[in-house]
Every structure is written in structure tokens, then in C-alpha cells.
Amino acid sequence: MKKVLVADDEDILRLLIVDTLEDDFEVEEAEDGKEALQKIRENDYDLIILDYMMPHLTGMEVLEEVRKDQNSTQVLMLTAKAQDADRESAIQKGANYFMSKPFSPMELLRLVGKITAS
Amino acid sequence: MVPTNYKKMLANRMEQDFSKWQIQQNIEEREVYRFLHTLKGTAGTIGIMELSEFCGKQLEFFTEESTALLPVQSLKPLMETFTDFFTSEQPIIEEAARSSEIAPVKESFVLVIDADATFAASVKDSLEERGISVVIALDGKKGMEFFYTLQPQMVLLDRNLPDVDGFDLVTQIHEAAKNSFLPIAVISADDRIETQIQAMELGATDFLAKPLNMSFFVPYVNNRLRNQKEISQGTLYDELTGAGNRKYFNHVLLQMTALAEKMRTAFTLVLLDLDHFKAVNDNYGHCAGDEVLRIFSQLLMNTKRESDYFFRYGGEEFALILPDTKAQTASDLLDRIHSAFAETAFSFDDSEPFHVSFSAGISEYRQKQDALVSMADRALYQAKKNGRNQTLIYERAQDDFRRHLNIIIVDDDSLVRKLVSKQFSGWKPEEFDLRIEEYADGASFVESEWFKPEENYMILLDGIMPKMDGLEVLNHVRNHYPHENIIISMLTSRNSESDIVLALKSGADDYIVKPFYAQEVVARIQRLTMRMFK
Missing domain, CATH: 3.40.50.2300 (Response regulator)
Incomplete structure (x- = not known):
């Protein structure tokens, strides 16, 4: 089973994402950027889902740190502001996919399925 | 248990945030911004689009990085608007x-x-x-x-x-x-x-x-x-019959259980259901049906002892709670009621006089036994199965007899099937044994041997499918199978009103617009089935 990390400080949303994905993926959670980074360094994930705005370390900062270590893991950013400027700098920093909030859980499941299949 | 109620979680958390705000005098503008920002994303994702959009609009009035202090008093109207969004989601009362x-x-x-x-x-x-x-x-x-x-x-x-x-x-x-x-x-x-x-x-x-x-x-x-x-x-009384209502029933049952536990006394619960009541409504009209319910209730209230409680449990189902009474004594009382009711003849609009019978199930309270209602319900179900017009006392062996509720999902989208059946899999209704079946297209569903006359069915039918579309399947089911055991809900896409009209006219009971949120669909289906198959 493919392994996915969900990092979002908004617990209701995180729970919804876990509920949506847990049938098909091994899902782990992180409540903030710091915990996310620690888990990423200790585990081998197929996909990391990062919220853009998180306390301690933002999604962008986590992304930057991850890419210093490795380029292999796919990263999906959850952005609340679907602004192109943000996306562009995230792409430059090594993000692979985006989904803007609010999103439909079905859409997310489809996208995650597609990403991990490739 | 029921699927996760994200909406309720959101409402609770919002209330917590608000009570924190209210003990402060002022609040930093950026905190309000963050609150709205988070709520916008979460509300939209769990399916409350209107709330999400509202937050989006409100965000324009606040600045992201501002540390200006806003008096909490000035945010009151905004907070009230938010609270109102959830008022239709009344919390379930504690008793229930x-x-x-x-x-x-x-x-x-x-x-x-x-x-x-x-x-x-x-x-x-x-x-x-x-x-x-x-x-x-x-x-x-x-x-x-x-x-x-x-x-x-x-x-x-x-x-x-x-x-x-x-x-x-x-x-x-x-x-x-x-x-x-x-x-x-x-x-x-x-x-x-x-x-x-x-x-x-x-x-x-x-x-x-x-x-x-x-x-x-x-x-x-x-x-x-x-x-x-x-x-x-x-109110505590049913308006039509004068019997106690469901709320009163719940209250008395809790009271009796507590009393019985403390005093180590026994009491007995009886569930009664009129036989073939639908036929009365169909043949003589709903007014006649109401009259039958009234007369039946009158008879019960005149026959029961003063200390007994009588309730309308819902529809044509009634309940008796008999304090200090053994099951066998209750059964004797019920025998008298059976024969008295058998002598009651009804006639409406000069129709031939006709008689109505009822079936009943009895369960006696013993120590620490919280499934009293479902035991009486099973005995009632068994009485119906044995040919109606009789009363049975619950016995453990009857556990084999359970009503079946089949949820059938016919949709070519495997994701929809999966999400819906996953949400349903956590539902364990007391009244039914639940079975979930999935079909990837209309033809394979129609050709399967899905129907058993004794069981109940809730069919979720996608409108557009390859081979045989939803409407054809709907027509097939309505033309070949009895109506009363089968509820059909069509899954349609937004803006396809002509499909909706056709579906409703062809005998669908309900429709659900795609894309939907699985947990909401499941909650809706639960309510429909519990009301229609009670």
C-alpha cells in the first residue's frame, strides 16, 4: 500500500482527508510543519500533502527543507488562496501538485490515486 | 456508529472560538482574518458552500497582517450570523x-x-x-x-x-x-x-x-x-389519538428502567402494530385510516389498567409500558384486547363493514437489559411473520429473525460506489440487518436475483450509465416489483431538471444531486429508510 503523509493544522480537514484516503493508502498525520518535517525525515512516503499555512513551519518552509534532502517524493500543496504567484514560487521550490481549498474529497481521492499510480 | 459528522465538529469548534473571544475585550484583526480564512476552506470542503462563500466575502473587510485591536462587541452581529448557519442542525437532545x-x-x-x-x-x-x-x-x-x-x-x-x-x-x-x-x-x-x-x-x-x-x-x-x-x-400527547407521543415514551421508558434497576422490580414493554394498515388507507382513504387509529387507541385506553402507559410510537405502531407486570400477565391482557378489537367493525361511506387486526411483541425487563425495544420489535416481527393477529413474547431463539435492509448502489463510477458503501458500512441499525450491494451498471443489476419479498430495499440509482440507463432500470423495478418494500433514489447531475421530472414521474421517491458528500447522502438515506420502513 502506498504511504501518504497529511500535514494540516486544521484538524477537521485533516480528519476528513484521512477518512477519505485511508481505505486505499497508508495514511499518517502531522499537526504542524515541524512534526511534518520530522516525519518526512524518518519515513519514506510516496506522497506528502502539505497545507500552505501552518504554525511553526509553513508548508512552503517544509517544502524547502524537504527539497534540500531529496527530490524523489511527490508533494501536493493545499492552498487556500489559489493565487498564481504563490503557486509559481511553490513550483520553483519543488511542489508537484496543487489543490485549492475548498475542494471536494472525491476530487482529492482521484488526484491522489493518479499521482501515486504514476 | 453514524458516519463522522464534520458539520457538528465545525459548529462545536466555532462555538469554542467564540466563547474564547467573548471573555476578551478586544481581538487582533489578523486573528479574525485567520478564523475566516480557515473556516472558508473547511466549510467548503465538508460541503457547506454557502458558509464558505460568506467567509470569502467577509475576508475582504479584514486585513491579513493587521495587529489592530477590534472590540469584540463590534463582532457580535458577525458571530450571530455564523451561529445561525448551524441552527437548522439542532443538537440532539440529551435524552435521545x-x-x-x-x-x-x-x-x-x-x-x-x-x-x-x-x-x-x-x-x-x-x-x-x-x-x-x-x-x-x-x-x-x-x-x-x-x-x-x-x-x-x-x-x-x-x-x-x-x-x-x-x-x-x-x-x-x-x-x-x-x-x-x-x-x-x-x-x-x-x-x-x-x-x-x-x-x-x-x-x-x-x-x-x-x-x-x-x-x-x-x-x-x-x-x-x-x-x-x-x-x-x-407536548407529550399525540394529537390524533390522545395517546402519549414518542417523546413521552422515551421519557417513561428511561424512568421505568432506572426505577427497575434501583428497586429490582420488573416491567413489561409491548409494541403493537395494526395489520395491513396500508390497505385501509388505500381502500378507504387516509381519513378512514385516522379513524381506525383513533378507535384502536380508545379501546386500548379503556382496557388498560390505570397504572399502564399507552403511546403512539409512530404511524400505526403503538406501545404499552406495564409497570410491575410479567410478560405472561401482559400477554393475557393483550388476548382480551385482541378479542375486543376483533368485534369492532368499521364502515366508511357506506362501505361493507370490515375488521382490522393487530400484532404485538412483548419483552420483559430483567436486570441490565438495554435492548428492550428491539426485543419487543423482534417479537412483533415474528408475530407478523407467523400470520399476524397475534401476540408473541420475546425469546432468545427468535434472534435468528431479523429484518433485512438492503442498500443497493447502481453506479458506473466506482469511486461513488466505494465512498457511499464505505460510509454505510459503519451504520449498525438496531432494527435491521444491513447488507450493501454494488452494481457497476443497470443491466447487471436487473439480471441479478436481488429481490426477496420479505426484505426491504433502498436503491441508489445513477441516472446516466452505459448499457441500461438509470431511468430504464427505474421503470423496470417499478413495473416488476411491489412498491412498498422498495425506496428508490436517483443520483442526478445538477441542472438536469428534465431528468428529475422524468425520474419522479417514473416512480422515484427521491433524488440526490451530484456531486454530493457521501456522509450527507448516508444521513439522508438513514432518515428516509427509518421513517418509511418503521
Whole structure:
């Protein structure tokens, strides 16, 4: 089973994402950027889902740190502001996919399925 | 348990945030910004689009990085607006939560009877966005059927109906729901004052002119539902029969259980159900049906001992709670009632006199036994299976006999099938053994041997499928199988009103618009099935 990390400080949303994905993926959670980074360094994930705005370390900062270590893991950013400027700098920093909030859980499941299949 | 209720979680957290705000005098602007920002994303994702959009608009008034202090007092109106978003999601009262096994499904249904499907669909759309469930009937006959089976908390109807005069329905519904203060709104393009006066005289509570102003309509419905809820929670007796109502039943049952546990006494519960009651309604009309319910209740109230409690449990189902009574004593009492009722002959509009019988199930309280209702229900079910018109005492061996509820999902989208069946898999109803079946297309469903006459079915049918589309499947099922055990809900895409009309006219009971949120669909289906198969 493919392994996915969900990092979002908004617990209701995180729970919804876990509920949506847990049938098909091994899902782990992180409540903030710091915990996310620690888990990423200790585990081998197929996909990391990062919220853009998180306390301690933002999604962008986590992304930057991850890419210093490795380029292999796919990263999906959850952005609340679907602004192109943000996306562009995230792409430059090594993000692979985006989904803007609010999103439909079905859409997310489809996208995650597609990403991990490739 | 029930699927995760994200909405409730969100409402709770919001209340927590607000109570934190209220003990402060001022709040930093950026904190309000963050609150709105988070709420926008979460609300939208869990399916409350309107709230999400509202947050989006409010965000324009606040600055992201500002540390300016805002007085909390000035945010009061905003906070109240948010709280209002969740008021249709009334918290389940504590009493019901403790006895979840017997708790009736409490949320509201609004019944819309209107031949104009486009209009009805738009009403359904805007109310369901606010968490108010709507069921549509396109003609008077279906409307009355829903009125009796679903027992809605509000009725909206147009005068112009294809089969009957809508005003006749107002009279009938008003008569049946007399004194329960059911809101009945007539909605009509004909807004002459004479029409309005007539509607009021017949018992309508409101008159609304078409086209509706939606910004008024939604708060209006909320207002009426709130009143209705307050009134119905204030009463303990069923208006039609004078028996205790379900709320009173729950209360007495809890009280008796507590007493029995403390005093080590016994008591007995009896569930009674009129046999073939649907046939009475079908053959003699719903007014005759009501009369049968009244006379039956009268008989019970005259026969029972003073210390016994008698309730209308719902529809044609009744309950007795007999303090200090063993099951066998209860059974003797029931025998007397069986023979007295057998001597009661009914006749309506000069019809041939006819008789009605009932079946009953008895369960006796013993120490620490919380499934009393479901045991009586199983005994009742067994009595029905044995040929009706009899009373049985629950015995453990009867555990083999359980009612079956089959949820069938026919959809070519495997994701939809998976999400819906996953949400259902956590549901463990006391009353039913649940089985979930999935079919990837209409043809394979129709060709399978899915039907057993003794069981109940809830079919979720996708409108557009390869090989055989949903409408064909719908027609097939309605033409080849009995109606009463099968509820059909169509999954349709937004803006396909002609599909909706066709589906409802072809015998669908309900429809759900795609894309949907699995947990909401499941909650809706649970309520529909619990009401229609009770």
C-alpha cells in the first residue's frame, strides 16, 4: 500500500482527508510543519500533502527543507488562496501538485490515486 | 456508529472560538482574518458552500497582517450570523442521545407538493444548502402518501396540481395535522386577495406568491421550523389519538428502567402494530385510516389498567409500558384486547363493514437489559411473520429473525460506489440487518436475483450509465416489483431538471444531486429508510 503523509493544522480537514484516503493508502498525520518535517525525515512516503499555512513551519518552509534532502517524493500543496504567484514560487521550490481549498474529497481521492499510480 | 459528522465538529469548534473571544475585550484583526480564512476552506470542503462563500466575502473587510485591536462587541452581529448557519442542525437532545437505540430520527423534512419540477428542485436546492431536507411530490396523490409516511415538519404546496385541487389537500392536511401546528404554506402565482383569503380559511398558515424571493424564503422556512420544533417538544400527547407521543415514551421508558434497576422490580414493554394498515388507507382513504387509529387507541385506553402507559410510537405502531407486570400477565391482557378489537367493525361511506387486526411483541425487563425495544420489535416481527393477529413474547431463539435492509448502489463510477458503501458500512441499525450491494451498471443489476419479498430495499440509482440507463432500470423495478418494500433514489447531475421530472414521474421517491458528500447522502438515506420502513 502506498504511504501518504497529511500535514494540516486544521484538524477537521485533516480528519476528513484521512477518512477519505485511508481505505486505499497508508495514511499518517502531522499537526504542524515541524512534526511534518520530522516525519518526512524518518519515513519514506510516496506522497506528502502539505497545507500552505501552518504554525511553526509553513508548508512552503517544509517544502524547502524537504527539497534540500531529496527530490524523489511527490508533494501536493493545499492552498487556500489559489493565487498564481504563490503557486509559481511553490513550483520553483519543488511542489508537484496543487489543490485549492475548498475542494471536494472525491476530487482529492482521484488526484491522489493518479499521482501515486504514476 | 453514524458516519463522522464534520458539520457538528465545525459548529462545536466555532462555538469554542467564540466563547474564547467573548471573555476578551478586544481581538487582533489578523486573528479574525485567520478564523475566516480557515473556516472558508473547511466549510467548503465538508460541503457547506454557502458558509464558505460568506467567509470569502467577509475576508475582504479584514486585513491579513493587521495587529489592530477590534472590540469584540463590534463582532457580535458577525458571530450571530455564523451561529445561525448551524441552527437548522439542532443538537440532539440529551435524552435521545442516551437512549440512541430508541431515539426517533429527529431532523426535519419539508414536503414540497408542486407540479413545476424546476421550481420544486430550486426550492430543494436552496433549503438543502442550509441543511434542511426536502422531499418533492409532483402531484397530490404522491404528496399525501409522503405526508403520511414521512410525517414532514412543514408542507409547501401549489394550488395547481395535475390530479387534484391543491386547496383540497390543504383541507385534508390541516384536518389530519390539526392542533399539531404544522406549517402549511400555499405557494401560488395567483396571488389575488380572494385566493389568499380562501387559503387561510382552509387552514393554510401562510401564503407566498410566486416567484419566490429566495433571500426571504430561507429565513422564513427556518423560522417556521423552529416554531414547529418548539411546539412539538412542548407536548407529550399525540394529537390524533390522545395517546402519549414518542417523546413521552422515551421519557417513561428511561424512568421505568432506572426505577427497575434501583428497586429490582420488573416491567413489561409491548409494541403493537395494526395489520395491513396500508390497505385501509388505500381502500378507504387516509381519513378512514385516522379513524381506525383513533378507535384502536380508545379501546386500548379503556382496557388498560390505570397504572399502564399507552403511546403512539409512530404511524400505526403503538406501545404499552406495564409497570410491575410479567410478560405472561401482559400477554393475557393483550388476548382480551385482541378479542375486543376483533368485534369492532368499521364502515366508511357506506362501505361493507370490515375488521382490522393487530400484532404485538412483548419483552420483559430483567436486570441490565438495554435492548428492550428491539426485543419487543423482534417479537412483533415474528408475530407478523407467523400470520399476524397475534401476540408473541420475546425469546432468545427468535434472534435468528431479523429484518433485512438492503442498500443497493447502481453506479458506473466506482469511486461513488466505494465512498457511499464505505460510509454505510459503519451504520449498525438496531432494527435491521444491513447488507450493501454494488452494481457497476443497470443491466447487471436487473439480471441479478436481488429481490426477496420479505426484505426491504433502498436503491441508489445513477441516472446516466452505459448499457441500461438509470431511468430504464427505474421503470423496470417499478413495473416488476411491489412498491412498498422498495425506496428508490436517483443520483442526478445538477441542472438536469428534465431528468428529475422524468425520474419522479417514473416512480422515484427521491433524488440526490451530484456531486454530493457521501456522509450527507448516508444521513439522508438513514432518515428516509427509518421513517418509511418503521
